[in-house]
Amino acid sequence: xxxxxxxxxxxxxxxxxxxxxxxxxxxxxxxxxxxxxxxxxxxxxxxxxxxxxxxxxxxxxxxxxxxxxxxxxxxxxxxxxxxxxxxxxxxxxxxxxxxxxxxxxxxxxxxxxxxxxxxxxxxxxxxxxxxxxxxxxxxxxxxxxxxxxxxxxxxxxxxxxxxxxxxx
Numbered sequence: 001x002x003x004x005x006x007x008x009x010x011x012x013x014x015x016x017x018x019x020x021x022x023x024x025x026x027x028x029x030x031x032x033x034x035x036x037x038x039x040x041x042x043x044x045x046x047x048x049x050x051x052x053x054x055x056x057x058x059x060x061x062x063x064x065x066x067x068x069x070x071x072x073x074x075x076x077x078x079x080x081x082x083x084x085x086x087x088x089x090x091x092x093x094x095x096x097x098x099x100x101x102x103x104x105x106x107x108x109x110x111x112x113x114x115x116x117x118x119x120x121x122x123x124x125x126x127x128x129x130x131x132x133x134x135x136x137x138x139x140x141x142x143x144x145x146x147x148x149x150x151x152x153x154x155x156x157x158x159x160x161x162x163x164x165x166x167x168x
Contacts, residue, residue, distance in 0.1 A: 028062040028091050030124045036061055036069070037095065037117040041110055050099070050109055051081050068092050 036057055043053025051073065058069045068090055076084025085100035095116055102112045 025063060028064045030120050032062040032065050033092055033095055034117050034120055034124075036065060036092065037113045037120075040099075041113045041117075044109055044113075050103060051076050051084075054099075064090075065092050068096075072096055 039057035039060060040050075040053045043056050044050065046053075048056060054069060054076075055073045058066050058073070061069060068088060069092075072084050072088050074084075075087045078084075079087075082100050082103045085096040085103060088096035098112055098116055099109060101107075102109050
């Protein structure tokens, strides 16, 4: 009875906004950088300036990446876009540095973003293939431990039933 009351209290408190448990945000991944590159490319295609396209993408990003974008845009307002992009540290800094090189040389940003996105997607695909190659080896033991007893019962079960039937 008291266990049910405790469970009901926990459920009610968990639903309350005041006592809601904070969920940990997963760390940013390569997919978040791909989203950033796609959003900046979309902004550039829409006619935005590079700085405004980067700032426009910020609300749609992972919080860790969004804070890096905020730092870059603040620095860009003070020292210029190339210096702001070069000042990026942490997650996503390699994308910002490659964009800074394109801004400094006057090259088009869309090919830089596309190349970065394709390279990152290839890295993600290679990591996924590596994990998939390891999967059969990891599944051998659970498969043997869970399927083998059932297989033994299926094969030897009728013979055991026949033997025990003759005993009685």
